[in-house]
Amino acid sequence: MEKSNVLVTGLLAKEKPEVFKDLNNGQGTIHYNHNIVEVLVIVDENGNITITDDPEKATGKMWQYDSLRVEYPKTADNVFATLITAKYPANTESKLQNEYNSAVLGILPEEAKDPYIAFLNDRITLHQMVEDDFANINTAE
Numbered sequence: 001m002e003k004s005n006v007l008v009t010g011l012l013a014k015e016k017p018e019v020f021k022d023l024n025n026g027q028g029t030i031h032y033n034h035n036i037v038e039v040l041v042i043v044d045e046n047g048n049i050t051i052t053d054d055p056e057k058a059t060g061k062m063w064q065y066d067s068l069r070v071e072y073p074k075t076a077d078n079v080f081a082t083l084i085t086a087k088y089p090a091n092t093e094s095k096l097q098n099e100y101n102s103a104v105l106g107i108l109p110e111e112a113k114d115p116y117i118a119f120l121n122d123r124i125t126l127h128q129m130v131e132d133d134f135a136n137i138n139t140a141e
Contacts, residue, residue, distance in 0.1 A: 006069040007086035012041070012049060013063045019133050020074065028072030032079050034129060036065040076134040080127055087126070088119060 011017075016038075021031040040058035042050045052058050070082045088096075100116035102108040 005086070006082060007066065009035075009066040011065050011067055012039075012051075013065070016063045017065055017067075020137055023069075028074060030070050030074055032068040032070050032083070032130075032133075033065050034068070034083075034133065036063055038062070039064045076130050079134075080130045083126055083130065084123060087122075093119065 017033040017036060019033055019036070021033060023029045023031065038061055039051050040053065040055060041060050041062045042052050042057055043059050044050075049062070051064065068079070068083050068086060070079050072078075096116040096119050099108060099112045103110055103112035
């Protein structure tokens with residue numbers, strides 16, 4: 001499980017988590033639970049949990065997910081901005097961009113472009129995920 005100030009990845013739960021969980025703290029704070037997948041697990045006699053791909057060794061199923069703490073307002077733009085900042089702090093994005101530009105200018109090898117291109121692709125994927133989750137919650141309400 002990885003943790004930043006607002007993002008925790010690799011959580012496990014017995015019940016499928018809500019995508020948007022209101023923390024009821026009077027400030028409009030939510031948890032945005034995403035990347036939710038059902039996984040096979042092995043629970044040993046001490047209660048320790050291991051994720052497995054082997055259905056024959058599995059003793060059960062759980063839900064694995066990432067959770068992002070998002071302050072008010074509960075909008076797609078705010079959730080996306082919080083998520084992208086948690087995953088890629090400004091100094092990281094700036095470093096990737098500088099290395100990309102250095103490769104464009106021939107100062108660094110061509111492969112130095114790859115991490116920034118991967119960031120841009122991840123950014124597009126994350127934006128679409130958030131937009132889809134908001135579209136789904138609006139149709140369910």
